[in-house]
Amino acid sequence: MEKYTLSILVENSAGVLSRVVGLFTRRGFNIHSLSVGTTTDDKISRITIEVKGDVYMVEQVTKQLSKIMEVIKIKTLRDDELVKRGLVLVKIKTNAKNRGEVIEIANVFRANIIDMSTSTITAEVIGSDQKIGAFLNMLEPYGIEEMARTGMTALERGANTLKLDK
């Protein structure tokens, strides 16, 4: 099974996300990660969905999604065709002794320390699934108090774009 990323341009109207997500549920497809945001046109949102499956399954997902009225355009990309980033905010248990080590790890991963208390450090890191995973692994021994992680968002490599035809 390969991972595919679907970039979907949709009308920015009520209920669109539930139509898109509902379709995955009722057709038995799995969402690996999801992120939604605005585009340069405030009438259009961009949904990025990662799915795992074979090429036929992904084709079927794409065709079914295309039938949703609010879905304007879809592009399916393999991992080598795009740049993809996610964000994680993580609160790590620290004390006066090990605080320095944690900050050092954060520096190696180019994470930013965005908050600190006597017993915790909160860091943000942006990157691929693998980078975020490695960062979290390093922090695990200190104790992760809490974390919040976004879905991946992606753009195609090179000069190609996903835009509406004018």
Place this chain on the structure above:
Amino acid sequence: MNGADIAVKALEDNGVKLVFGYPGASNAPFVDSVSRSSIKYVLSRNEQGAAHMASGYGRVNRVAGVCTATSGPGATNLITAIATAYMDSIPMVAITGQVKRELIGKDAFQEVDIIGATLPFTKHSYLVKDVNDIPRIVNEAFHIATTGRPGPVLIDFPLDVLTDEYDEENTDTEINLRGYKLLGKANESQINKVADALRKAKKPIILAGGGVCCSDAVDEVREFVKMTNIPVVSTMMGLGVIPTDSDSYYGMIGSHGKKCANSLLNRSDFILALGTRLGDRSIANIKGLEKVKKLVHVDIDPAEIGKNTLPKIPVVGDIKDVTTQLIKIAGDYRTSSEWLSEAHELRAETKRELVKHDTGFVNPKYFLERLSEITNSDIYLTTEVGQNQIWSANHYTIKDPTHFLTSGGFGTMGYGLPAAIGASSAQSDVPVVAVMGDGSFQMDMVELGTMKQYGIPVKMVLFRNDRLGMVHELQYKMYNSNFQMVDITGGPDFCQLVGAYGIKSAEINENSQIDDAIAEMLKDKESYMLVVNVSPFEPTGDAYNENYLNKKEG
């Protein structure tokens, strides 16, 4: 002009002449406005009936039928019928009332999220939030319901949107659907591939589905078959694409179809599947099919291609367009006489069931054969779901697919009677016969009141065996005759029941009574019920049973 007035005007602009529905507090302004318009309102006895009526009406008039209900329970009562329309790609516009905008989400009296509830089985749906959006939304709803692959569209009107004053200056009526992708002409090179594959085929077959009818391509398909002589089988929704008594037609496929049709499909080396989902009831072993056959799958909905099976040659397109192109480039193909005689032999092998007389029961298959002969199939026939449906599909001669209305994909008991009321409201020239079992009739028999109130002359044929026959048969074969929950003895005396509505009736017990009874039923232009007593052990007599019996005997 308020929201309800402009909604009704928009319906008129879209050619609506009749709506089926049920009133309530949230759609009261709509009902009020309809009374001042050119649109006639038929009051059903349950909202589900109204939506099935809209389906029957739409299928006969080839428009989107309109049904309407109030918020909450009114709206949820529509659900089964909306799903029924969705599964069979029937165009429909369902209009529901909703609580006032400020009450949405507050669990107000008779509030339900009907958009959310119907999301998986509507082609599209709208919650109207601004009165000035109404004309555009109604126009879009009809456009979506009737174009491409047809289907039901739901519009949910909050009560205060219906009562808001409409501002003509601030409206737009133009359809604005940049996400709606309608197909152009089918890809020529794909059609050429089909023609090339057909030329190489020794045993070609056409599998006709309901899409042929949706695309209004019956004439083109018949023309192509006439030119090439390719044998035709069909799904249930494709019944009548080729008249079922035609020499080129070999029967319905699937678990409830004919063995001859299934065998022929299995022996073929090239299948031209036109407008069919290739669903599980049509083709049980889909994987086997894709391995050995040259399968050409033509469908207007790209998502159907590759959903259940991967065809060798996919063609996304309107069947009318595709068939017209095929006539031009492959019309000179001639089916070999070897294949045709093989097909003929297969058909001849099908043992014609010996009809027994004087048994105290009527043979329903013989009844349906006589019904086609006596009427020359020049009637609209609706069916319920169960044995009555399979008997009709396999034994009634269907000459026109638009004249046979059944719930194929969803298998909804309670469809046939209201669909017949809808079909009869759509036109008054051709008689409408509803073939029902005593189980399914009781699902929507409340609509007898609608029938009587509006003088809608539906002819009801009720196969009575005091059983839920199809499940009875299933338990006989698969559950060691442990008959559970299939005995519906204690049901009403059906003649007395319809008599209470002032509807005439008769009851028959022998084959010898069939001809006179049918003549009497069709004599006057008024509702009538013919109760036909059949044996609880009367087999469905389809492919599934043929196989079962062969195994038992062999």
